[in-house]
Amino acid sequence: xxxxxxxxxxxxxxxxxxxxxxxxxxxxxxxxxxxxxxxxxxxxxxxxxxxxxxxxxxxxxxxxxxxxxxxxxxxxxxxxxxxxxxxxxxxxxxxxxxxxxxxxxxxxxxxxxxxxxxxxxxxxxxxxxxxxxxxxxxxxxxxxxxxxxxxxxxxxxxxxxxxxxxxxxxxxxxxxxxxxxxxxxxxxxxxxxxxxxxxxxxxxxxxxxxxxxxxxxxxxxxxxxxxxxxxxxxxxxxxxxxxxxxxxxxxxxxxxxxxxxxxxxxxxxxxxxxxxxxxxxxxxxxxxxxxxxxxxxxxxxxxxxx
Amino acid sequence: xxxxxxxxxxxxxxxxxxxxxxxxxxxxxxxxxxxxxxxxxxxxxxxxxxxxxxxxxxxxxxxxxxxxxxxxxxxxxxxxxxxxxxxxxxxxxxxxxxxxxxxxxxxxxxxxxxxxxxxxxxxxxxxxxxxxxxxxxxxxxxxxxxxxxxxxxxxxxxxxxxxxxxxxxxxxxxxxxxxxxxxxxxxxxxxxxxxxxxxxxxxxxxxxxxxxxxxxxxxxx
Numbered sequence: 001x002x003x004x005x006x007x008x009x010x011x012x013x014x015x016x017x018x019x020x021x022x023x024x025x026x027x028x029x030x031x032x033x034x035x036x037x038x039x040x041x042x043x044x045x046x047x048x049x050x051x052x053x054x055x056x057x058x059x060x061x062x063x064x065x066x067x068x069x070x071x072x073x074x075x076x077x078x079x080x081x082x083x084x085x086x087x088x089x090x091x092x093x094x095x096x097x098x099x100x101x102x103x104x105x106x107x108x109x110x111x112x113x114x115x116x117x118x119x120x121x122x123x124x125x126x127x128x129x130x131x132x133x134x135x136x137x138x139x140x141x142x143x144x145x146x147x148x149x150x151x152x153x154x155x156x157x158x159x160x161x162x163x164x165x166x167x168x169x170x171x172x173x174x175x176x177x178x179x180x181x182x183x184x185x186x187x188x189x190x191x192x193x194x195x196x197x198x199x200x201x202x203x204x205x206x207x208x209x210x211x212x213x214x215x216x217x218x219x220x221x222x223x224x225x226x227x228x229x230x231x232x233x234x235x236x237x238x239x240x241x242x243x244x245x246x247x248x249x250x251x252x253x254x255x256x257x258x259x260x261x262x263x264x265x266x267x268x269x270x271x272x273x274x275x276x277x278x279x280x281x282x283x284x285x286x287x288x289x290x291x292x293x294x295x296x297x298x299x300x301x302x303x304x305x306x
Numbered sequence: 307x308x309x310x311x312x313x314x315x316x317x318x319x320x321x322x323x324x325x326x327x328x329x330x331x332x333x334x335x336x337x338x339x340x341x342x343x344x345x346x347x348x349x350x351x352x353x354x355x356x357x358x359x360x361x362x363x364x365x366x367x368x369x370x371x372x373x374x375x376x377x378x379x380x381x382x383x384x385x386x387x388x389x390x391x392x393x394x395x396x397x398x399x400x401x402x403x404x405x406x407x408x409x410x411x412x413x414x415x416x417x418x419x420x421x422x423x424x425x426x427x428x429x430x431x432x433x434x435x436x437x438x439x440x441x442x443x444x445x446x447x448x449x450x451x452x453x454x455x456x457x458x459x460x461x462x463x464x465x466x467x468x469x470x471x472x473x474x475x476x477x478x479x480x481x482x483x484x485x486x487x488x489x490x491x492x493x494x495x496x497x498x499x500x501x502x503x504x505x506x507x508x509x510x511x512x513x514x515x516x517x518x519x520x521x522x523x524x525x526x527x
Contacts, residue, residue: 003413006413006415006416007413009416010410017398021398206394207396207397207398209394210394210395210396211396211407211411212380212383213354213356213383213388213394214383214384214388214407214408214411214455215380215381215382215383215384215385215408215411215412216380216407216411217380217411220380220411
């Protein structure tokens with residue numbers, strides 16, 4: 001164990017010297033990785049927010065029955081009783097015209113002035129049907145949609161399950177397509193970084209030759225380069241994460257504090273812990289793999305090592 | 307200490323060493339000489355396992371160098387001190403760190419590394435240049451750092467390839483004095499040089515190579 005720490009300490013010291021020794025090459029490698037991780041981070045940010053949105057929708061499964069303007073209180077109560085008796089319905093809430101208007105004003109902000117300008121409240125009263133979350137919700141929701149669409153007193157039934165399904169399908173496509181594209185990009189970055197880092201190894205070929213001639217094992221020679229790779233990965237990941245968050249805040253600020261619904265949807269939440277961890281892992285994997293390739297395929301090193 | 311049996315080395319059609327049989331006993335001080343291209347450096351490279359022989363066997367300290375698996379080459383090299391004509395010092399390390407590097411590679415604790423490296427530099431008269439980088443040292447000083455590095459872990463064998471080739475005659479004598487001291491402490495020393503004056507002055511066993519073949523001094527006296 002002592003020997004391990006001894007080696008690690010030496011590798012860290014030598015890696016620091018390596019970073020100082022070839023600042024240009026190392027900055028180029030780190031800059032390339034930051035640019036790619038920043039791009040991946042932005043995509044992850046959008047995916048993360050859409051996922052959150054879908055998850056919120058899934059946990060808030062409801063159907064809205066908009067009632068006709070002249071529906072009687074008895075008819076409304078009959079509808080409510082009928083809906084409440086369906087298995088899978090947790091409760092039914094009545095939203096009168098005034099409540100509908102208040103909700104709209106809260107949601108629309110300044111744009112609600114358009115409705116305020118009208119003499120009569122144009123929003124219909126409705127029954128909100130809350131469903132138990134889970135797979136049954138879709139079946140129950142579809143059944144209510146079909147059965148209640150043409151019932152007396154019902155103007156329109158709105159069930160967002162279809163929209164949710166489309167968003168989920170798009171999300172899956174984005175995951176698969178983005179994952180494939182991401183892997184291709186990461187492969188290209190590993191190649192570019194390995195080529196750049198090979199320059200650093202080449203610049204130190206004389207030194208490496210000396211190290212091997214005085215009895216250093218190839219792993220002892222490679223160690224500092226790999227530790228430098230870890231440092232580059234960490235620096236790049238954290239810088240990219242900072243830039244993604246800065247870009248998110250800047251975009252929200254530019255949109256005027258969230259009045260644009262699309263920005264709200266795509267950028268409302270910072271990257272989740274899962275994505276932060278994944279981005280750091282990707283940065284470390286790319287930089288370490290590139291460093292490994294750079295030292296592994298150094299011709300001079302292989303020849304002298306024997 | 308060193309035994310070569312019918313060793314040859316070819317680079318495509320060029321024969322660098324041909325049928326060399328040589329024995330150097332433990333504790334000996336031997337010169338390897340001959341004109342440029344005679345095969346002196348190739349023989350040293352073969353002993354260090356920088357090259358593989360085309361034919362023949364090389365035993366260094368009981369190890370069959372040609373048959374050594376790659377994983378055991380570093381251990382072989384750690385048991386041999388080497389001094390080169392161009393010093394081969396790591397430019398971004400100080401004199402002390404250059405010497406300590408060998409101990410670092412060998413896994414010697416850090417506190418001990420500094421102490422042993424200091425002692426080695428003191429033995430070559432450079433204890434006042436510990437923190438100096440190679441670029442700020444003279445040629446003679448750089449070679450003395452290289453010698454300190456070669457002997458810091460007290461190897462049984464010291465190989466030197468034209469160690470005085472880049473030095474003026476006075477410094478060459480000084481370097482030879484250091485080798486003699488090292489040899490007196492029990493280390494086997496093999497010096498490849500074409501400096502006949504130096505060889506005559508030292509009065510030690512001399513192996514003469516010509517066109518890759520030993521023409522004199524192949525057997526211990």
